[in-house]
Amino acid sequence: SMPDFDIDFCQGNRDRVIDYVKDKYGREAVSQIATFGTMAAKAALRDVGRVLGMGYGHVDSIAKLIPAPPGKSVTLAKVPANPDPGIIYARKEAPELEQREAAEEEVAELLTLAMRVEGMVRNIGMHAGGVLIAPGKITDFCPLYMQPGSDSAVSQYDKDDVEAIGLVKFDFLGLATLTILETAKEFIVTRHPDQKDFDFAKIKLDDAATYRLLSQGKTVAVFQLESRGMQGMLKDAKPSVFEDIIALVSLYRPGPMDLIPSFCARKHGREPVEYLHPLMGEVLQETYGIMVYQEQVMQVAQRVGGYSLGGADMLRRAMGKKKLEEMVAHRATFAEGAAKNDIKPELANEIFDLMEKFAGYGFNKSHAAAYALLAYHTAWLKVHYTAEFFAANMSVSSDDTDKLKIFHDDATQNFGITFTPPNVNAGAWKFEPIDKKTICYALGAIKGTGQGAIEAIVACRNEGGPFKSFFDFCARVDRSRVNKRVVEALIKAGAFDALEPRRASLLASVALAFDYADTQLANADQGGLFDFGDSHAASTNEPDLVPTEPWGLKEQLTLEKTAIGFYLSGHLFDEAEAEVRRFAKQRIADLQDSREVQVVTGIISELRVINGARGRVGLFKLDDKSESIEAVANQDTLDANKELFKEDELVIITGKVQTDRFSGGLRLNVQQVMSLAAARCRYARFVRVTAKDQHLPLADVLREFPARRIEAPQPDLPDSLQGLPIRVVVERQTPDLSARGEVDLGEGSRLYPSDQAMARLKELMPKGQAQIVYGEG
Numbered sequence: 001s002m003p004d005f006d007i008d009f010c011q012g013n014r015d016r017v018i019d020y021v022k023d024k025y026g027r028e029a030v031s032q033i034a035t036f037g038t039m040a041a042k043a044a045l046r047d048v049g050r051v052l053g054m055g056y057g058h059v060d061s062i063a064k065l066i067p068a069p070p071g072k073s074v075t076l077a078k079v080p081a082n083p084d085p086g087i088i089y090a091r092k093e094a095p096e097l098e099q100r101e102a103a104e105e106e107v108a109e110l111l112t113l114a115m116r117v118e119g120m121v122r123n124i125g126m127h128a129g130g131v132l133i134a135p136g137k138i139t140d141f142c143p144l145y146m147q148p149g150s151d152s153a154v155s156q157y158d159k160d161d162v163e164a165i166g167l168v169k170f171d172f173l174g175l176a177t178l179t180i181l182e183t184a185k186e187f188i189v190t191r192h193p194d195q196k197d198f199d200f201a202k203i204k205l206d207d208a209a210t211y212r213l214l215s216q217g218k219t220v221a222v223f224q225l226e227s228r229g230m231q232g233m234l235k236d237a238k239p240s241v242f243e244d245i246i247a248l249v250s251l252y253r254p255g256p257m258d259l260i261p262s263f264c265a266r267k268h269g270r271e272p273v274e275y276l277h278p279l280m281g282e283v284l285q286e287t288y289g290i291m292v293y294q295e296q297v298m299q300v301a302q303r304v305g306g307y308s309l310g311g312a313d314m315l316r317r318a319m320g321k322k323k324l325e326e327m328v329a330h331r332a333t334f335a336e337g338a339a340k341n342d343i344k345p346e347l348a349n350e351i352f353d354l355m356e357k358f359a360g361y362g363f364n365k366s367h368a369a370a371y372a373l374l375a376y377h378t379a380w381l382k383v384h385y386t387a388e389f390f391a392a393n394m395s396v397s398s399d400d401t402d403k404l405k406i407f408h409d410d411a412t413q414n415f416g417i418t419f420t421p422p423n424v425n426a427g428a429w430k431f432e433p434i435d436k437k438t439i440c441y442a443l444g445a446i447k448g449t450g451q452g453a454i455e456a457i458v459a460c461r462n463e464g465g466p467f468k469s470f471f472d473f474c475a476r477v478d479r480s481r482v483n484k485r486v487v488e489a490l491i492k493a494g495a496f497d498a499l500e501p502r503r504a505s506l507l508a509s510v511a512l513a514f515d516y517a518d519t520q521l522a523n524a525d526q527g528g529l530f531d532f533g534d535s536h537a538a539s540t541n542e543p544d545l546v547p548t549e550p551w552g553l554k555e556q557l558t559l560e561k562t563a564i565g566f567y568l569s570g571h572l573f574d575e576a577e578a579e580v581r582r583f584a585k586q587r588i589a590d591l592q593d594s595r596e597v598q599v600v601t602g603i604i605s606e607l608r609v610i611n612g613a614r615g616r617v618g619l620f621k622l623d624d625k626s627e628s629i630e631a632v633a634n635q636d637t638l639d640a641n642k643e644l645f646k647e648d649e650l651v652i653i654t655g656k657v658q659t660d661r662f663s664g665g666l667r668l669n670v671q672q673v674m675s676l677a678a679a680r681c682r683y684a685r686f687v688r689v690t691a692k693d694q695h696l697p698l699a700d701v702l703r704e705f706p707a708r709r710i711e712a713p714q715p716d717l718p719d720s721l722q723g724l725p726i727r728v729v730v731e732r733q734t735p736d737l738s739a740r741g742e743v744d745l746g747e748g749s750r751l752y753p754s755d756q757a758m759a760r761l762k763e764l765m766p767k768g769q770a771q772i773v774y775g776e777g
Contacts, residue, residue, distance in 0.1 A: 004171075010182050011174035011396075018131060018172060028137045031144055033130035033162060033169065034154040037123040041074045041090055042066050044114040047122075052110065062107060065094040067611075076115045126154050129173040132162055141167055176396050177223040177374050184381055184392035187433050191388070200377050205242040210380045214239050220410040221393045222382060223374045224249050228665055237264045243286045245372040246365065250292045255361035259290055266290070276351050277343060279303045291358035293365035300355055305348075306337025319359035327356070386415050387433035395430040398445040401565020408566070411439070421569060422446060422495040424473060425466040429454045446563050448489035456481040470500050471542040474513040475520045484510050492563035500545070503556060508546040516543060558648055571625045572603045576650055576676060582774045583683035584652055589626035591657045591666060600668060601652045601679075602628070607645060609638065618645055622653065622668060630660060633670040641673045652679040677754040681722045684772045686744070687751055687758075690729040692767040698726060698749070701764065705757035707750035723750030724772070 009017050022030045039047065042063045049059030067074060072088050079089045091098050100107045124145065132155055134141055142165060144153040155162055159169055181200060188198050213219070215238040217231035225234060230252055237260070239245050244267070251260050265271035266288035273289040275281045283299040284291065291297060297319070298312035307315060315334075318326040331352055338348035381389040390411045397403040411417035420426065420440050427443035429451055434440050443454045456478045467473040473496070474487065490496060491506045500506055551559070553575050557567050584601040591600065602624035609618050615635035621628045631653065633645070644651050652674045660667040674682070689698070707723025726749050732739045751757055753772055761770040 005168070006171040006173065008173050008175035008178060010178040011176060012179055012182070014172055014174040021131060021133060021170075021172075025133050028139070029134045031132050031138050031153045031155050033127040033132060033159050034145060034156055035125040035127050036121045036158060037125055039117055039120050039122045041076045041114070041118055042068060043122070044076070044118040045110065048113045048117060049110055052113075054106065054110065058106075059110070062097070062100065062110065065097050066090045067093045076111060076118055124154075126152070127159060129171040130159055131170045131172050132167050133170060134167060138167075141165055177378060180392045180396050181374070181377060181381070183395055183430075184385065184388045187388040187391060188385055191433060203377065203380055205376060207380055207383070209383045210376065211240055213379055213383050214245070218382075218410075218414055219379065220414075221378070221389070221407055223378045224371050225375050225379070233260055233264075236261075237267060242372065242376060245375055246368050247287050247292050249372050249375065250363035250365070250368040253361070253363070256292065256358075256363070259292075263288060263290055276347065276354065277304060279341065280351070291354065291362065293368070294359070294362040295365045297355050297359045297362055300351065301334065304338055304341060304343065304351055305334035306340055307334075316359055316362075319356050322360070382415075386411075387417060387436055387439055390415075390417055391431040391433045391439050394439075394445070395442060398431070398442055401447075404445060405566040408568075419568070421497065422490070422493045422564075423498050424457060424490060424495045425461065425498060427454075427495065428458050441568070443490070443495060445565075446489050446493045446495065447565065448563065449486050453482045453486045467499065469542060470496055470506055470509070470545075471513050471516050473499070475517040479514065479517065484514060487513075489563050492559040494560060494569055497569075502545065502550060503559075504548050504551045505545040508548045512543060512546060554648075561648070571623075572648060572650065573623070573625045576601075577625070579772070580650075580652065580676070580679070583679060587626040588622065588624045588629050591629065591668075593659045593666065594657055596656075597654055597671065598657055599652065599654055600624075600629070600657070601650070604645065604649045604651060605647060607647055618670075620645070622651070629657070629666055629668050631655075631668040631670055633673070637670055637673060644673055644675055650676055652676065675754075677752060677757075678722060680753045680772055681724060684724055684753070684774050686725045686727050686773050687753060687761075687770065688727050688729060688742075688773050689761065689765060689768045689770050690731070692765075696728065697764045698728075698745070701757065701760050702726075702749060702751060704760060705752045705754060708752050721747075721750055723752050725749065726751055727773075 018030075018032075045063045045066070046059055049056075049062075066076075067088060067090065069088065073086065074088045074090055076090055079092050083089060083092075097111070101111050102108075124147070132138060138144065138153075138155070142162060143156040145156045146153045157165065163169060185198055185200070188195050192198075214222075214225070214234050217235040219225040219231055219234060225231070225248075230248075233248060233252060237244065237248055239248060247263065248260075251257060251263060262271060266273050275284060275289055280300055280303075281289075283296050283303065287293075287296070291300075294316055297316050298307075298309060301307040301312040301315050302309055315330050318330055331349070334352050335345050335348040338351070339345070343351075378389070381392075390407055394404055394407050397407070408419065412419070416437055418438050420434065420438060422441045422443055422445075424443070426440055428440070429442065429444040431442040431445070432440045443449060443457065444451060460477050461467065464476055467476065487510055488507060491503055491510070494503065496506055497503070553570065554572060557570055557572050560569060561567055580601045584599045586598065586600070588600065588602060591598070600622065602622035605621045605623055605628070607618065607620040609616050611617075616638060617635070618633040618638045620631050620633075622631045638645055653668065653670050654672040654674075655668050655670045657666055657668055659665075689696075707721040710720045710722050712719050725747065726745045728743045728745065730741050730743060758770060758772070761768065
C-alpha cells in the first residue's frame, strides 16, 4: 500500500506550507482533495419536507424522533431480517415513526421520498488536511473541481479513490498545541529580554518541577494528559523520566489501558518485573517488562526469533491483520530462529503468543514520542511560564467558552493567576500576560465583537491615547467596524466599567452616544465655518447618560454570561451562599461517592433534555462556584418541577452522589428539587419582623404572598401548607423601662418566603429588619 504521510503544523502556518508545496512542485501538480457530503436521515427528511411545502413544525416533530448518536450511521430503511450491527435503524429505535407512517398519509409519503434520497451526495467540500502531490500535471491522473469564487482546485475523486489510482495523499494537519506553543514563545520573548533566543528544542527533559506537576495530576490544558482519567493515571504512575510519558501516552487507549495498573505497580516496586527470556529484557526494560510499542514486537522478533527488521515488520502487520495462514508460517519461522538462541519450542510458542496479543494494539513509539514531547513542553511551560501558558491556551480557544471557563478556573484556583477584567483601555484581541501572575482578559473573547472591531479599538487607542469616557470612545472609534452590537457586547462584559460602572445606563445610552459621535463628526467636517464665540465648545459637551434603574446582581451577571460565556466579575451563587450553607453545608468540590442521600445546592447550567430508555431525562451541570457536577433528573422530576429546571436557576437538590463510569467523575442523581423559597419553608423556623411604629402592613404582604397549598401524595392524606410563620418583635423604651417581646402571629399568618416576598416586606417596612431565622434564632 501507499505510505501514509500525516504531518502536524501550527494552525496559523498550515496555509503557508500548502503554498510552499504548490510553489515547490508546481501549482499544476498539487491540489487538495474533495469530500462528498451525503444526505443523512434527518437532513433527508427536512429537505424533502421543505420541497413538499410541509409546515416546519410538522416536519421537525418527525425529524426529532430520529436518534442521532455521534459517530454512528442512522438509516430510515425498514429493518431487514439480518440487520447490520454497525447501523442504527430509526424505525427500531423510535417505534412512533412507523405508527405515524401507518396513521398519517402525509408522513408515509415523506418517509418514502426521504428513504429514496438518503445517502445521495448533497454537496462538495474540501478535505480538512489532505493534499495531493502528483509526479506531473495532476489532470493527467484525475479531474479537478474549483468552487465558484475560489482559487484552490480540489480533486474530483475522494481520498480513497485518489489512493486507488496510485496518487500519494499527504495529510497536512493544523494542531492547536503547536499554535499554543508558538504563541507562548512570542509572549516569553516579548516579556523577558533575557529570553530573546528562547527555543523549546533546548529544554532539558529532566526538569524535576515538570515531573512533580505531572505526578500531582495538575494537567488541565497539557497536551494529551488533560482528561480526568489521564490525571488519575498520572497520580498513580508518578512519571519520573521522559520514557514514562511516552509509555503512558501509548497505554491510555482502549485495549492496553488494562495494563496501566500493572505498569504503575511495576514502576514503584509493588509488582515484580519478569521476562519470559533474558533477551526480551533488553527490549522491554524501559516499559517494566510490558510490551507497549509496535517497535518492541519487531525487536523481540529480531532478537529472539532471528528475523531481519524488514521481516519483523511483515510479522507485525500479519499479527495486526490476524491472517491465519500467514501466522502459522510465521510461528514456524519464529520457532526455528528461536532454536538457534537455545530457546525451546514451548517457550518460543509462549513468546510468540505474547507478541501476537500485544501486536493487535501496540502503538507506534515514534508517534507516541512526538506526542509525549509536546506533552512535556506544555507541562514545562505551565510550571515555568504559567501566565504565558494560560494566555496562549485561552487565546487559541477564545471562541470556546467551555474551555475558557475550565482554563480560567484552573489558573485562578490552582496556580494563583489573577485576570484583569475586560477593559477597552487595556485589552487586545488576545489574552496577554501582564506579569508573572496576571493576565489581561481578551476583548476578542467577548461574544459579538470580532477581530476587525477589536483591532480597530486597539488602533484608535494606540493613536489617540486612552479613552476618557464612553462618549469619547464612541466618537473616536471607526463606527463602520465598531457598530452598536459590538458596543452593547462590550458593555455587558464590563469592558467600560473602569470609565463608568453603571452598565444599565450605558446600555440605555448607546443610541445617544452614537448620535453624539455623528454630531461631533459633522462639526469637525464644517471646519468652524459657523463657530461664533464659544458655541463650538458648547457643542462638544458630553450629554448625561440616560437615567435608568440599575441592574441587580442576577441581571448583571446573566447579561455578563451572554457576553463572556461564564460569570467573570462574580457568581450568581454569591447572593445566596451565606444562607443556603445553613442547610446545604457541603460544597460541590467536597462531595464524595456515597450511598447516603445528600443535600446539594448550586446554579443550573447547560441544561438539555434527551429521550432515554425510560422516558425523558434532564442532564445539566450544578455549579456552586467551588466546582460543578453533572446531574441527572428523570421524567417525573422534570415534569413536577418545570419552573425550576431552567438556565441560571438556583436550586436545592436532594439526591445521591455516585461515580460516573463513563466520565470517571462524579454524578448527582436527583431525587427531589426545591426552590430557595421551598427550602426556606423546610429548613427555616420563622420570619422575624421588628415593629418600629404602630402601622404594620403585614396583611397586605400575606395577601400577596400567602402560604402555598401542597397536594398530598395520597387521597386519604390531608394537604399541607408551605410557608413560614411570622413573628413580630415589639419593643418599648422609656427613661425608666426597657421591654422587648416577640409575638407569634399563628398558623393563619404563614408567608411564602420567596425573594419577592422578602423584598416586599423590606419595601413596606424599611425599618422592620425583616429576616428569615434558622436554628436557634
